[in-house]
Amino acid sequence: MSRIAYVNGRYLPHAQAHVHVEDRGFQFADGVYEVCEIWNGHIVDMTRHLDRLGRSLTELQMDWPLERRAMETVLRETARRNRVKNGLVYLQVTRGQARRDFAFPKLPIPTTLVVTARSTSPSVAVKNSEDGIAVVTTPDIRWERVDIKTVSLLPQVLAKQKAVRAGAKEAWMYDKEGYVTEGASSNAWIVAQDGTLITRPAEKGILRGITRAAIMDYAATNGIKVEERHFTLEEAKAAREAFITSATMLATAVVKIDDAVIGNGQPGSIVSAMRARFHEGVEKLPLSVY
Numbered sequence: 001m002s003r004i005a006y007v008n009g010r011y012l013p014h015a016q017a018h019v020h021v022e023d024r025g026f027q028f029a030d031g032v033y034e035v036c037e038i039w040n041g042h043i044v045d046m047t048r049h050l051d052r053l054g055r056s057l058t059e060l061q062m063d064w065p066l067e068r069r070a071m072e073t074v075l076r077e078t079a080r081r082n083r084v085k086n087g088l089v090y091l092q093v094t095r096g097q098a099r100r101d102f103a104f105p106k107l108p109i110p111t112t113l114v115v116t117a118r119s120t121s122p123s124v125a126v127k128n129s130e131d132g133i134a135v136v137t138t139p140d141i142r143w144e145r146v147d148i149k150t151v152s153l154l155p156q157v158l159a160k161q162k163a164v165r166a167g168a169k170e171a172w173m174y175d176k177e178g179y180v181t182e183g184a185s186s187n188a189w190i191v192a193q194d195g196t197l198i199t200r201p202a203e204k205g206i207l208r209g210i211t212r213a214a215i216m217d218y219a220a221t222n223g224i225k226v227e228e229r230h231f232t233l234e235e236a237k238a239a240r241e242a243f244i245t246s247a248t249m250l251a252t253a254v255v256k257i258d259d260a261v262i263g264n265g266q267p268g269s270i271v272s273a274m275r276a277r278f279h280e281g282v283e284k285l286p287l288s289v290y
Ligand code: PDD
Pocket: 035, 182, 183, 184, 185, 186, 187, 206, 207, 208, 209, 210, 211, 212, 245, 246, 247, 248
């Protein structure tokens, strides 16, 4: 089955799905994106993802490419046309196509909207959940506005490549003071000896993850304490458990940070329970509403 992408109003086979050479996303990484999980034929936390998209657009003074309702339909329809039952739907909005010039185009131009969807491998998800993952560490060399979910991801590309080269699945970045900021494409968490979940405050230095928010809801429902505070790599390496959260990895145990083994080297009981019950509390909207 050929994969289908939505590009500016049309559903096209991937081979024909293109944006213009002078699209500002291509020229300047002048665009934003979202990734939503599709679970069992449902889009997970679409409301929160589109709320965050709205914020990213506002921060960069960009317009919505479609009304929000229409955007929801396109996300569902793209997933449906690709027959995704479990996987992800990706959307990207750029400032549009214009002659290359750093400043915004003088006359209003339509923003570009691209949506793709794909299935993910259940066996990889099971393996990640059973074995946990290793992470490497790397300095955070990003700009200050990492709260905006932009497609300007070169530092994360380099960080992830460092991880892959070391046989790890993720890279944890740390700031100039040695505090962990977040993963290249996930939020970073540790579990203290007393079971408290610790994650960096979202005011500065990280993306306010939607899965992070879902884990906070889970913790509140289940009487688990959460502390939003900075933590160092040393504290992380000595933690009872460590984990990452993202729309694609849910809550996944980190069992190794560089050469340090976390706990007994197996996913701990707290993250394993959170992962097993993750979908109980989240918003799940069916792909088909017809
Ligand atoms: N990445 N931090 C960064 C830098 C991210 O890129 C992501 C998500 C997260 C987690 O956010 P959420 O829980 O909303 O997925 C944190 C997505 C999955 C990606 O780029 O593919």
